[in-house]
Amino acid sequence: MNAQDSSPHTNVPVLIVGGGMPGISAALMLQYHGVDFVLVDKDNGLSVRPKARVVHKRTVEILRQLGIEERMAEVALAFTSRKQGALGVRIGPTMMASEVMEVAPRGYRGDELSPVKFLFAPQEEAEQLLVDIARERGGDLRFQTDLTDFTEDADGVVATLTGPGGTTTVRADYLIVVDGRNEPVRKAFGTSGWELPASQHYISTYFRADLTGGSSERTFSQCRLVGGPVQGLMASTNFIDEWSLYIEYDPARETFADYPAERCVELVRTAVGADDVEVELLKHEAWDTGSWVADEYRRGRVLLAGEAAHRQPPWGGYAPNLGLADVHNLTWKLAAVLAGRAGDGLLDTYAAERRQRAMIAAEQSAVMNDFHARFGVETPENAASLASLIGMEPTMTRYRYGAPEQLHVETLSGQTGTRVPHIWLTTGERRLSTLDVCGPGFTVLTDSDTDTDGWRTAVADARAATGLDIRVHHIDTADTETPDAWRIEAGLPEGGALLVRPDQHVLARSDQELSPSTLVDIIKRAVA
CATH class of the missing domain: 3.30.9.10 (D-Amino Acid Oxidase, subunit A, domain 2)
Incomplete structure (x- = not known):
């Protein structure tokens, strides 16, 4: 990554402190939601700490949403042929x-x-690709530039940035910090958190x-x-x-x-x-190899993600993939708040949904501190801990927000709080996933027996009432591999529907409150 100082911004909606996969992904996601930003990172890309060589499936799905999947697959193909x-x-x-x-x-x-498929790609090369794409899309990324001081008031954050060109001051509405080493932020938040000792x-x-x-x-x-x-x-x-x-x-x-x-x-x-x-x-x-998860992910206008919010051993590649999922959860909420379409309290749901994910991933990584456990080889020393491994997919994909009694699901079947189920849709020569028709705003997914006109009217009314981007997508049985494919996968009755958040997680179901008449109230409660 090469140092680059763009023209200084006096005011910017979001300042991101820290590059790496979570920080650069936050930049790309803000671009996706139409939010300007400045990203600073005090390094120039080289880190000696162990880095991941795996891009988890859920991460690839998110990159697909951003239009990056194919280019990341090219990086993975080159790496695979090289190894x-x-x-x-x-x-x-x-x-x-x-x-x-x-x-x-x-x-x-x-x-x-x-x-998508699970990819093998070095984190360094994956990060460089994301940097290149963010710059291609007009992003303001400044490496060898550090946040050296900041103050916060009711309207935002005033940050002092120090880089090769000297010192500049930036006012931002919100500050996202993914660099866990940043001293001003560490002093502000302290180091209190949930911990697992290093072995x-x-x-x-x-x-x-x-x-x-x-x-x-x-x-x-x-x-x-x-x-x-x-x-x-x-x-x-x-x-x-x-x-x-x-x-x-x-x-x-x-x-x-x-x-x-x-x-x-x-x-x-x-x-x-x-x-x-x-x-x-x-x-x-x-x-x-110790693990730590911050007690607080938010303090006023400052939000933590990635290694600023949690640290865990490198085994399993959880750290960068978990950090990317953090900002996928955060950025759509931040965009809605910045646009005046959601209350500031929506940002409090970020920690409520993501902090427990970090603790679970840390526990999984800690088991793999044992070399044999890392590869599923049982020994007398690791037998007890090895039994506690739940695996990568439950940890990173088959999880559920807002349901403490069911943190993971066996099958993604449209449960509220889970990632929307995937089936292939074929229209002419185009082949899309149900994930592809969700975002960047809220999406109502309906089937062939649904009152499509009623939903379209309800969605138009919801857009007018909330100012949010809300769309309806009608899944025609002619586009699915079997007539009942969507109903079976989503566990819906005839005429059923799902309401999906911008981050592809199910917000509501038609057999659990969702209907054209309740759509506005459900969305208003979700973003209040």
């Missing part, structure tokens, strides 16, 4: 002396549940080296180093010449200062098992 099957797992005292660890193939629920502490090294002589017959995604001179984990980053080594250390005996660059280079050679390998250390830092 040439190197997703194996190894274990041993050094990389050279490691052996294959047999793991069962991972299965994902069938494609019939979603219009490992690492010195991360990100380095460049030609290991083709030793790794070509030892391809791997992760190599656990145990029983040798270096305890930790080695991971291939680009499957060519960039690697990461996570060195376990005891913080009671050592600190980051005990690991200068020269020592890290020697430890890399030792971990590889080749004293003569040329190593270029790109960056190194300390991190641990």
